[in-house]
Amino acid sequence: MEPILQVKNISKEFPGVKALTDVSADFYAGEVHTLVGENGAGKSTLIKVMSGVYTPTAGTVVFEGEDIAFSSPGQAIDAGIAVIHQELSIAKDLTVAENVWLGREIKKKCGLLDKARMNKETQDILDFMKVHLKAVTIAGTLNAAGQQMIEIAKVISQNAKVVIMDEPTSSLSEHEIGALFEQVHILKEKNVAIIYITHRLKELTEICERVTVLRDGRKVDTMTVAAVTEQDIVASMVGREMGDYYHKHQHTRGKEMIRVENLTRQGVFENISFTAYAGEILGFSGLVGAGRTEVMEALFGATKLDDGRIYLEGEEVKFHFPKAAIVRNVGLVTEDRRRTGLLLAKNIVENISLPSLPFHKKKLGFVDRKWEKETAGKYMEKLKVKAPGMNTVLSTLSGGNQQKVILGKWMAADSKILILDEPTRGIDVNARSEFYTLMNEFVENGGAIIMISSEMPEVIGVSDRVIVMREGRISGELTDDEINEQRIISLASITSDADE
Amino acid sequence: MDKAKIRNLVSENIVVVVLLLLCIGFGIANDTFFTSKNVTNILSQMCINAILATGLTYVIILGGIDISVGSVAAVAGVAAAFAGLKFPGMGVPFAILLLIVCGIIVGLVCGLVNGILIAYFDVIPMICTLSTMTIWRGAAFILTGGQPVYGLPTSFAYLGANRIMATENMPNGSVPVITIFTIIVVAIMHILLSQTVFGRHVFATGSNRAVAHLSGINVKRITLASHVLCSVTAALAGVCIASKLQNAQPNAGNGYEMFAIASTVLGGTSLQGGSGSVARAMFGCAVIAVIKTGMDLMNIYSYWQNVVIGVIIILAVVLDMAQKKQKN
Numbered sequence: 001m002e003p004i005l006q007v008k009n010i011s012k013e014f015p016g017v018k019a020l021t022d023v024s025a026d027f028y029a030g031e032v033h034t035l036v037g038e039n040g041a042g043k044s045t046l047i048k049v050m051s052g053v054y055t056p057t058a059g060t061v062v063f064e065g066e067d068i069a070f071s072s073p074g075q076a077i078d079a080g081i082a083v084i085h086q087e088l089s090i091a092k093d094l095t096v097a098e099n100v101w102l103g104r105e106i107k108k109k110c111g112l113l114d115k116a117r118m119n120k121e122t123q124d125i126l127d128f129m130k131v132h133l134k135a136v137t138i139a140g141t142l143n144a145a146g147q148q149m150i151e152i153a154k155v156i157s158q159n160a161k162v163v164i165m166d167e168p169t170s171s172l173s174e175h176e177i178g179a180l181f182e183q184v185h186i187l188k189e190k191n192v193a194i195i196y197i198t199h200r201l202k203e204l205t206e207i208c209e210r211v212t213v214l215r216d217g218r219k220v221d222t223m224t225v226a227a228v229t230e231q232d233i234v235a236s237m238v239g240r241e242m243g244d245y246y247h248k249h250q251h252t253r254g255k256e257m258i259r260v261e262n263l264t265r266q267g268v269f270e271n272i273s274f275t276a277y278a279g280e281i282l283g284f285s286g287l288v289g290a291g292r293t294e295v296m297e298a299l300f301g302a303t304k305l306d307d308g309r310i311y312l313e314g315e316e317v318k319f320h321f322p323k324a325a326i327v328r329n330v331g332l333v334t335e336d337r338r339r340t341g342l343l344l345a346k347n348i349v350e351n352i353s354l355p356s357l358p359f360h361k362k363k364l365g366f367v368d369r370k371w372e373k374e375t376a377g378k379y380m381e382k383l384k385v386k387a388p389g390m391n392t393v394l395s396t397l398s399g400g401n402q403q404k405v406i407l408g409k410w411m412a413a414d415s416k417i418l419i420l421d422e423p424t425r426g427i428d429v430n431a432r433s434e435f436y437t438l439m440n441e442f443v444e445n446g447g448a449i450i451m452i453s454s455e456m457p458e459v460i461g462v463s464d465r466v467i468v469m470r471e472g473r474i475s476g477e478l479t480d481d482e483i484n485e486q487r488i489i490s491l492a493s494i495t496s497d498a499d500e
Numbered sequence: 501m502d503k504a505k506i507r508n509l510v511s512e513n514i515v516v517v518v519l520l521l522l523c524i525g526f527g528i529a530n531d532t533f534f535t536s537k538n539v540t541n542i543l544s545q546m547c548i549n550a551i552l553a554t555g556l557t558y559v560i561i562l563g564g565i566d567i568s569v570g571s572v573a574a575v576a577g578v579a580a581a582f583a584g585l586k587f588p589g590m591g592v593p594f595a596i597l598l599l600i601v602c603g604i605i606v607g608l609v610c611g612l613v614n615g616i617l618i619a620y621f622d623v624i625p626m627i628c629t630l631s632t633m634t635i636w637r638g639a640a641f642i643l644t645g646g647q648p649v650y651g652l653p654t655s656f657a658y659l660g661a662n663r664i665m666a667t668e669n670m671p672n673g674s675v676p677v678i679t680i681f682t683i684i685v686v687a688i689m690h691i692l693l694s695q696t697v698f699g700r701h702v703f704a705t706g707s708n709r710a711v712a713h714l715s716g717i718n719v720k721r722i723t724l725a726s727h728v729l730c731s732v733t734a735a736l737a738g739v740c741i742a743s744k745l746q747n748a749q750p751n752a753g754n755g756y757e758m759f760a761i762a763s764t765v766l767g768g769t770s771l772q773g774g775s776g777s778v779a780r781a782m783f784g785c786a787v788i789a790v791i792k793t794g795m796d797l798m799n800i801y802s803y804w805q806n807v808v809i810g811v812i813i814i815l816a817v818v819l820d821m822a823q824k825k826q827k828n
Contacts, residue, residue: 322715323717326715342711343708343774345775354717358697366696367695367696367700409715
């Protein structure tokens with residue numbers, strides 16, 4: 001069988017950077033072919049070459065046997081190559097059907113929109129996908145998983161022959177990932193070629209046939225998934241043996257750092273009680289939407305608490321604003337670093353010092369620039385932030401380095417309790433490994449970490465204890481060898497016998 | 501310096517380049533442009549706009565806007581004039597104190613109204629300040645009955661109209677008092693913004709509100725404070741106008757908001773917020789003052805100035821957007 005899409009000796013250069021060098025790969029209809037590689041390996045660039053966003057500096061793209069040169073993404077879509085980006089491009093105020101037909105609206109003979117027909121065609125597709133969505137629902141009311149279904153419906157309605165999915169599972173829970181994989185199977189049955197990008201190697205065995213590993217802009221290898229292990233793939237990506245990259249250490253539990261009792265927010269979470277200790281990483285697992293982020297935001301003082309008490313080292317405190325929590329050495333690393341974690345337009349110094357400025361003021365309220373620079377330098381070195389200098393603007397750093405700057409920000413604020421919300425989302429294997437080492441060091445120095453994570457291997461591999469939330473309540477707490485996938489999933493899942 | 505560095509320097513300081521070009525252009529077209537009299541004239545004309553622009557910079561960095569500054573200036577002038585009439589025999593130091601105190605009080609009140617509505621009631625800045633602009637303008641006309649407030653003592657005019665440091669060429673003084681006042685205001689506002697923790701918080705809030713909030717910054721309070729500062733500087737500009745004319749007009753400052761915003765934008769403050777500088781806004785003020793004075797000297801019908809300045813603002817913003825796209 002001939003491949004439907006081929007890239008032959010593709011190179012792509014930008015001023016000063018060689019993003020791709022001599023990359024070749026074949027993609028077949030009805031097959032899921034995954035691209036893996038560290039951040040910066042060239043996956044996004046390759047996708048953009050295939051989908052018409054970039055023109056290659058050298059090499060050819062062959063689609064259905066013919067050399068093609070797309071000069072715009074629109075041409076690629078017309079030809080049958082569709083991309084579902086990691087950042088979903090959904091118009092929140094439009095309906096599902098309006099989103100699906102955006103740019104290709106069906107018109108009546110008189111030129112006006114044929115809404116009835118668009119709604120029907122969309123509903124037919126949604127029924128074919130076996131998802132319980134209505135074509136007339138406003139897109140903004142759906143969660144990330146629902147919006148992703150809209151993107152899939154779009155590519156089906158476009159009769160795409162090649163569908164590229166860029167990290168589609170990064171904001172989904174285990175349950176929703178299952179639903180996504182069903183759609184992937186449906187697409188496979190329609191003989192669509194699927195090019196899949198992910199950082200989650202676990203997913204490879206579940207849905208894909210072959211995997212291509214990119215490193216530093218070059219293709220390292222194309223492997224058949226059934227024939228290799230996860231370790232082999234990781235070794236290819238990184239170029240060395242990774243070993244246990246979660247760095248699971250035995251931690252000794254220290255004193256009680258923070259205890260919460262009966263935290264409640266009407267309609268969001270209820271009766272949340274738990275304790276975090278020094279020297280311990282407490283994992284928080286559960287489905288997306290279980291309320292974990294909301295609990296932590298309320299704990300930190302960023303949002304309101306309707307009821308409940310917080311005790312820091314035995315003393316009751318109230319956090320009406322984040323500043324109150326920061327003063328008591330609590331730090332919050334948010335879920336979405338680009339939107340709520342960093343000042344992207346500012347440099348490393350300004351980002352690291354931000355919460356600490358009021359505590360290092362000079363007379364008359366002047367900023368202590370000397371302290372700022374020294375602190376930025378100190379943490380850049382300690383956390384091994386890779387950047388041209390401390391005046392580098394954050395938007396130019398990779399995800400992993402950005403996350404390190406955020407960590408540095410809280411360490412500069414003398415945080416003793418760190419709340420991490422999906423700390424390694426969108427970060428490559430190498431950077432993740434470094435991050436886990438930093439987390440271990442933090443707790444071994446007497447700090448406490450509360451880590452929200454939707455990634456099972458991470459929760460199991462990193463946490464000393466795991467609390468599982470379900471629909472706004474705590475459904476269970478696991479320690480030591482109770483921490484396994486089955487127990488976590490059963491505690492997290494919303495099943496018919498879960499309401500006891 | 502290599503080519504890339506020079507290019508960078510130019511693009512970061514385009515307003516200075518434009519200013520130099522304009523000066524050279526007008527200087528060539530008109531031989532009275534570079535006389536000390538004209539230069540002093542330009543500096544004096546700049547002052548009102550400069551004071552307005554200092555406070556406006558804060559609000560724009562925050563990502564908001566304030567178009568009520570012209571009306572606030574009018575009300576402040578009227579208030580100062582009414583107060584001044586009560587002290588017909590006042591001396592110069594008292595008069596200056598009276599002007600400044602009136603400015604601060606009026607500015608505080610107007611700024612609190614804007615700030616509370618915008619920060620605590622989530623009214624969109626454009627809509628809020630459009631409304632207060634109309635309200636304060638109405639108030640100025642109501643309070644004065646539509647007539648200018650005159651009959652003020654000469655001490656009232658010292659701040660706005662007098663000059664000091666007499667020289668041979670200029671026996672009446674070479675440095676306008678108002679220029680000294682402006683320099684003080686600009687210096688304070690610039691240092692507050694660029695060197696203090698408060699200023700840093702303004703930048704952070706304008707850059708990303710959510711991040712600022714999560715970093716312990718009270719974003720509502722910062723917003724309120726910025727709008728108060730903006731209105732206070734507008735009021736100070738207003739009392740300066742009244743002082744200069746030795747009377748208060750209810751339609752004073754009409755349209756001044758556009759020139760103030762233009763100066764700020766020309767000076768490199770992005771309308772999207774997060775970056776800017778008071779000092780650079782002064783270059784923007786200089787550009788506008790040079791254009792106005794230059795075109796006056798060439799006897800061009802004054803409303804052409806509006807057209808020219810409007811076009812320059814558009815070009816400045818388009819350039820700013822293009823540069824930002826390139827950076828990304």
